[in-house]
Amino acid sequence: MQTGYYISGAGHVGLICFMLFGGLLSSDPLPFETTTNVSVISGEEFAALVAESTPDAVAVQPDQTETPVVEEAPSLSEVAPVEETPAPPPPQEVPEAETPPDVSELTPPVTEVEPDAPVEPAPPVVEDTVTTALPEAEQAQEQQADRVAPEAVAPPPPDTQVADTVQEAVTEGEDATEQAEEAEATAPDAAATEIVTEAETPASAPTQSMRPQTRPTRPAPVETAQDTPAEEPQTDAIADAVAAAVADAASDDAPAPSGPPLTRGEKDAMRVAVSSCWNVGSLSTDALATTVVVAVEMAENATPVSGSIRMLSFEGGSEAGARQAFEAARRAIIRCGARGYNLPREKYAQWREIEMTFDPSGMRLR
Amino acid sequence: MRAILIFLAMVFSLAIGSVAVAQDGPLRLRITDGVIEPMPFAIPAFQAESAAAGQLAGDISRVVAADLTGTGLFREISPDAFISTVSNFASPVQYADWKAINAQALITGAVNADGQGNITVKFRVYDVFSGAELGKGLQFAGTAQGWRRMAHKVADEVYSRITGEGKYFDSRVVFVSETGPKNDRKKRLGIMDYDGANVQYLTDSSAIVLAPRFSPDGNQVLYTSYETGFPRIYVLDVNNVGRRAIDLPSGTMSFAPRFAPDGQTAVFSLTTGGNTDLYTVNLASGALTRLTSAPSIETAPSYSPDGSRIVFESDRSGNQQLYVMPAGGGDATRISFGAGRYGTPVWSPRGDLVAFTKQNRGRFHIGVMRLDGSEERLLTASFLDEGPTWSPNGRVIMFTRETQGAQGAPSLYSVDISGRNLKPIRTDGGASDPSWSPLQR
Numbered sequence: 001m002q003t004g005y006y007i008s009g010a011g012h013v014g015l016i017c018f019m020l021f022g023g024l025l026s027s028d029p030l031p032f033e034t035t036t037n038v039s040v041i042s043g044e045e046f047a048a049l050v051a052e053s054t055p056d057a058v059a060v061q062p063d064q065t066e067t068p069v070v071e072e073a074p075s076l077s078e079v080a081p082v083e084e085t086p087a088p089p090p091p092q093e094v095p096e097a098e099t100p101p102d103v104s105e106l107t108p109p110v111t112e113v114e115p116d117a118p119v120e121p122a123p124p125v126v127e128d129t130v131t132t133a134l135p136e137a138e139q140a141q142e143q144q145a146d147r148v149a150p151e152a153v154a155p156p157p158p159d160t161q162v163a164d165t166v167q168e169a170v171t172e173g174e175d176a177t178e179q180a181e182e183a184e185a186t187a188p189d190a191a192a193t194e195i196v197t198e199a200e201t202p203a204s205a206p207t208q209s210m211r212p213q214t215r216p217t218r219p220a221p222v223e224t225a226q227d228t229p230a231e232e233p234q235t236d237a238i239a240d241a242v243a244a245a246v247a248d249a250a251s252d253d254a255p256a257p258s259g260p261p262l263t264r265g266e267k268d269a270m271r272v273a274v275s276s277c278w279n280v281g282s283l284s285t286d287a288l289a290t291t292v293v294v295a296v297e298m299a300e301n302a303t304p305v306s307g308s309i310r311m312l313s314f315e316g317g318s319e320a321g322a323r324q325a326f327e328a329a330r331r332a333i334i335r336c337g338a339r340g341y342n343l344p345r346e347k348y349a350q351w352r353e354i355e356m357t358f359d360p361s362g363m364r365l366r
Numbered sequence: 367m368r369a370i371l372i373f374l375a376m377v378f379s380l381a382i383g384s385v386a387v388a389q390d391g392p393l394r395l396r397i398t399d400g401v402i403e404p405m406p407f408a409i410p411a412f413q414a415e416s417a418a419a420g421q422l423a424g425d426i427s428r429v430v431a432a433d434l435t436g437t438g439l440f441r442e443i444s445p446d447a448f449i450s451t452v453s454n455f456a457s458p459v460q461y462a463d464w465k466a467i468n469a470q471a472l473i474t475g476a477v478n479a480d481g482q483g484n485i486t487v488k489f490r491v492y493d494v495f496s497g498a499e500l501g502k503g504l505q506f507a508g509t510a511q512g513w514r515r516m517a518h519k520v521a522d523e524v525y526s527r528i529t530g531e532g533k534y535f536d537s538r539v540v541f542v543s544e545t546g547p548k549n550d551r552k553k554r555l556g557i558m559d560y561d562g563a564n565v566q567y568l569t570d571s572s573a574i575v576l577a578p579r580f581s582p583d584g585n586q587v588l589y590t591s592y593e594t595g596f597p598r599i600y601v602l603d604v605n606n607v608g609r610r611a612i613d614l615p616s617g618t619m620s621f622a623p624r625f626a627p628d629g630q631t632a633v634f635s636l637t638t639g640g641n642t643d644l645y646t647v648n649l650a651s652g653a654l655t656r657l658t659s660a661p662s663i664e665t666a667p668s669y670s671p672d673g674s675r676i677v678f679e680s681d682r683s684g685n686q687q688l689y690v691m692p693a694g695g696g697d698a699t700r701i702s703f704g705a706g707r708y709g710t711p712v713w714s715p716r717g718d719l720v721a722f723t724k725q726n727r728g729r730f731h732i733g734v735m736r737l738d739g740s741e742e743r744l745l746t747a748s749f750l751d752e753g754p755t756w757s758p759n760g761r762v763i764m765f766t767r768e769t770q771g772a773q774g775a776p777s778l779y780s781v782d783i784s785g786r787n788l789k790p791i792r793t794d795g796g797a798s799d800p801s802w803s804p805l806q807r
């Protein structure tokens with residue numbers, strides 16, 4: 001059993017000795033392809049060499065008022081106040097501009113300054129900049145939108161069941177005196193009189209599916225003569241007031257939204273959608289201090305009606321700041337609503353009108 | 367049984383939570399979280415309405431775009447992405463094409479040159495998503511030499527209409543140009559457009575100059591010069607570079623001057639007998655008025671926009687802090703109470719904030735605070751930031767930043783008061799001590 005160990009140990013020892021002393025692990029250094037002779041020089045010699053190879057110092061002499069690279073002389077002139085005038089001024093009113101002095105060439109006086117002798121300012125260079133208001137920009141023609149019928153096309157009558165024999169549809173009539181079993185209309189299979197391809201869709205084919213109807217409002221209970229006892233008088237004041245209120249509400253043009261309200265998640269989704277487009281990065285500090293309340297009417301496809309966006313109120317800033325804040329809010333509503341917000345269509349009555357309060361106080365100079 | 371009850375309670379609470387409260391009137395939402403990002407805009411190259419305007423039209427539209435993007439509030443959409451081309455200034459705008467590339471604002475313009483050095487620049491701004499023009503189209507007439515100013519004016523109008531902020535592109539900056547190594551630095555006054563273009567020099571570099579400050583009308587500059595070996599205040603006319611020294615008692619040192627809003631008076635520091643106090647001088651008569659009389663050092667005064675108060679720095683409490691006092695002198699109120707030292711205060715043109723330099727724990731900061739010391743915000747931090755100056759609209763601050771080491775050099779930076787859009791101002795060589803002019807007229 002141990003004989004194997006001895007043989008293995010002897011073999012390993014022999015192998016290690018061969019590697020160590022047999023030259024297997026030794027290596028010769030890589031040969032140099034080229035050699036360079038160097039010599040040692042003193043510091044003085046090196047300084048002399050450097051001095052010979054260094055060009056003359058031509059650093060910017062501070063005393064030389066070297067003319068800088070100047071693209072244009074700065075406008076040193078009086079400029080007409082920016083005013084919006086209805087018509088451009090006649091050309092003869094534009095005075096001839098004088099060449100501004102090349103200030104860079106002017107050297108300040110070297111002589112002692114006279115404190116008591118103020119320098120008479122030279123007449124400024126005249127360079128009138130006249131500002132003129134332009135006429136209104138031509139409005140672009142609205143691009144043609146797809147023609148969509150205001151009302152969905154009624155679906156075609158249901159296909160007739162194929163049968164060997166022709167049979168009229170049987171429905172339950174009001175005045176039916178004879179009870180007949182209800183049955184669908186049937187007709188034998190027949191070929192069309194012309195070939196109609198997909199590209200030649202008949203005009204009567206529906207182009208869009210029916211929009212799901214909103215949940216109908218619950219009808220007010222109508223009291224019938226049988227329900228109301230004839231002997232009970234209708235003179236209760238409370239009942240009259242309730243009836244009047246109901247009548248007023250019914251006659252109101254904008255009735256209160258009915259149906260199930262939006263859940264918190266649905267409101268949050270809308271809020272997040274608008275927030276993602278509400279960019280306050282380009283607002284003035286005044287506008288950033290202004291909270292605006294904006295009203296918007298929504299179309300049924302959940303897109304905002306651009307013309308309906310209006311500012312209801314503002315607080316915390318000036319009117320100019322409120323105007324800028326409102327513009328940013330309007331951009332946010334339009335941008336992120338261009339393809340329709342993710343709002344439940346069946347609750348349209350709940351979000352047909354939305355009031356949004358844009359409060360940037362938490363984002364001010366963050 | 368207990369588990370079933372808990373499960374039912376959870377289901378019930380979820381159901382209650384998911385059902386909104388009964389709605390009365392329109393749906394009401396409160397939006398409090400928006401996004402802060404540059405507004406994308408498109409600016410097709412302005413139309414050249416005459417052959418002589420070909421080059422200028424492109425140059426002007428480039429300067430307008432650079433002005434707007436330089437604010438950090440706007441992002442230019444590459445012309446490669448344009449669907450529509452604007453071949454005529456009067457052409458109607460195809461809003462759908464600009465909406466498709468998410469351009470929220472569209473700027474169109476045209477340039478006409480009469481070949482005799484006069485040009486007209488006209489432009490319109492459109493709110494793409496509203497499908498309407500933003501304000502009215504405007505036309506500027508001027509000389510071809512001043513085309514950059516006209517471009518700045520166009521950009522000012524666009525910027526102001528979209529953001530609601532005041533204008534500031536058509537303004538200049540006077541600064542100290544620095545050349546040479548740190549131990550032998552040469553300084554001279556320079557003046558340039560706010561964006562670093564059109565640099566010209568107002569003085570030579572025979573003497574050290576410091577702290578130039580514009581007059582309220584932008585035609586004069588107050589600065590300190592060591593021409594006589596001692597600091598002395600001079601008034602320089604930027605139109606003809608004529609200058610004169612302020613007549614002050616001999617044997618005194620004067621520095622840190624700044625114009626009063628009326629332009630007739632200057633406030634400055636005067637050192638006499640080893641003590642530094644604040645004085646005002648009538649620039650016409652030379653009459654001096656002493657504002658402070660304390661054994662401490664009072665310096666770096668700055669007027670409020672209405673000229674009624676002065677903010678300054680003083681070490682009367684033991685280290686540098688900021689104080690506010692009436693313009694005619696009197697009791698000063700300390701407004702800075704944070705850790706570190708505060709200096710070089712500058713009153714905002716809007717009057718609501720003070721910009722300052724703060725040194726704390728070996729770092730320098732540019733910051734702003736309200737006049738009562740509240741809402742202190744540090745906008746920058748570096749090895750050395752100092753000397754803030756306000757843009758004419760009070761939205762941007764320019765300052766000096768110096769890099770560390772023997773090869774360190776000063777340069778100008780600007781930052782929005784929100785702390786965003788920190789960026790260097792392009793200058794030839796070193797630059798320090800900026801002073802922003804008012805909007806040019």
